[in-house]
Amino acid sequence: MPDRMLFSPHRLGALMLPNRLVMAPLTRSRALNPELAPTPLMAEYYRQRASAGLIISEGVPISPQARGYAFTPGSYSPKQVAGWCQVTDAVHRAGGRIFMQLWHCGRIGHHSLRADASPPVGPSAQAAPTQTYGYDAATDAAFLAPCDPPRALTTTEVQAIVGDFAQAARNALAAGFDGVEIHGANGYLLDQFRCPFLNDRTDAYGGSREKRCRLLLEVSAAVSAAVGATRVGVRLSPLGTANGMQPEPEPFETYGYLARELGRLNLGYLHLYDQTTSWIHVPADPLLRQLRASFPGTLILCGGFTAERAEAALQAGSGDLIAFGKLYISNPDLVERFRGGFELAPYDTRTFYTGGATGYVDYPPFGA
Ligand SMILES: Cc1cc2nc3c(=O)[nH]c(=O)nc-3n(C[C@H](O)[C@H](O)[C@H](O)COP(=O)(O)O)c2cc1C
Numbered sequence: 001m002p003d004r005m006l007f008s009p010h011r012l013g014a015l016m017l018p019n020r021l022v023m024a025p026l027t028r029s030r031a032l033n034p035e036l037a038p039t040p041l042m043a044e045y046y047r048q049r050a051s052a053g054l055i056i057s058e059g060v061p062i063s064p065q066a067r068g069y070a071f072t073p074g075s076y077s078p079k080q081v082a083g084w085c086q087v088t089d090a091v092h093r094a095g096g097r098i099f100m101q102l103w104h105c106g107r108i109g110h111h112s113l114r115a116d117a118s119p120p121v122g123p124s125a126q127a128a129p130t131q132t133y134g135y136d137a138a139t140d141a142a143f144l145a146p147c148d149p150p151r152a153l154t155t156t157e158v159q160a161i162v163g164d165f166a167q168a169a170r171n172a173l174a175a176g177f178d179g180v181e182i183h184g185a186n187g188y189l190l191d192q193f194r195c196p197f198l199n200d201r202t203d204a205y206g207g208s209r210e211k212r213c214r215l216l217l218e219v220s221a222a223v224s225a226a227v228g229a230t231r232v233g234v235r236l237s238p239l240g241t242a243n244g245m246q247p248e249p250e251p252f253e254t255y256g257y258l259a260r261e262l263g264r265l266n267l268g269y270l271h272l273y274d275q276t277t278s279w280i281h282v283p284a285d286p287l288l289r290q291l292r293a294s295f296p297g298t299l300i301l302c303g304g305f306t307a308e309r310a311e312a313a314l315q316a317g318s319g320d321l322i323a324f325g326k327l328y329i330s331n332p333d334l335v336e337r338f339r340g341g342f343e344l345a346p347y348d349t350r351t352f353y354t355g356g357a358t359g360y361v362d363y364p365p366f367g368a
Helices: 040-048 078-093 155-174 189-194 209-227 251-264 286-294 307-315 326-330 334-340
Strands: 010-012 015-017 021-023 054-061 098-103 131-136 141-146 179-183 232-236 269-273 298-302 321-324
Touching: 021 334, 040 078, 078 098, 078 155, 098 155, 155 179, 155 209, 179 209, 189 209, 209 232, 209 251, 232 251, 251 269, 251 286, 269 286, 269 321, 307 321, 321 326
Parallel strands: 021 054, 021 321, 054 098, 098 179, 179 232, 232 269, 269 298, 298 321
Antiparallel strands: 010 015, 131 141
């Protein structure tokens, strides 16, 4: 067996990652305070996972308008920045590295999440056929509700969102993050703009492929200018159908175009999430090969990986880093467990989004 690549270092911009494991972005909805600021409990959760080569934070709304779920921590107020400082400090003290995932949920949302009860916004007024967690102020609790029909953004508002992403990125760096990941996946705003079935705009942000991809590319350029391109990654979910999306009808052309353009910006990494956990594991898959060839920077792969599948993908050269989602929820010491070949702890889906400390910071390291 050749040397195990999972435990070999990898350079990402100015950072030297000690291993190839990435903690995938995981929304945990633990910001249980009116400011939606990160808490000491969150700092402890991320600290426990600091042996990952890189941690990518949960999705972090870049503005009040960007919110789509109750209790997700933001990156747009001084209290939130102060809260994140505790998180980055805890991770760095434990020897880790952490990026913030910058998130605009677009049409996924509910009016109860905003002080002025305004509906979510999107590229068009097409409603998402899915549910989200609204917020009931009377009981200070979340409740499951159908997403409200969105309001179509004006051109000026779209341009303002580019600025919101850049400001949230500056706030992330001010809070001590090592970089940021732009959430361009999973049927949220930037993915919604890309989608030819959803985006019926006639302005500069709709119509041709170039125009539909323009918002993501403008955001990527603005965030790079704000914090430095090597500190920026972009997450995409090619062929994804989560959140009421239809698969991209021209994946080679559209994702190929995006990968090339993001490469031109010299971004630190491209992060591919295969929601079907299928093609990403096939080294000969034509889309995977094309995206690998089109993007010159670091490539992160995610979706259904185990230690064995991760090692196989790395050995085949399909990607440079492998992100693990659900396994990181219940195995804070995933690096050590993989290294030692130890048993993995099962995760409890009931506490993914609720439960305070339960199912959050109470998964012990192996043998403890
Ligand atoms: C509880 C939970 C929360 C998630 N939150 C996010 C998120 O905030 N941002 C994102 O891009 N993906 C999110 N995902 C997707 C994960 O990052 C990852 O892509 C997915 O879990 C597949 O990887 P896995 O098979 O290793 O679990 C979430 C997944 C889960 C299970």
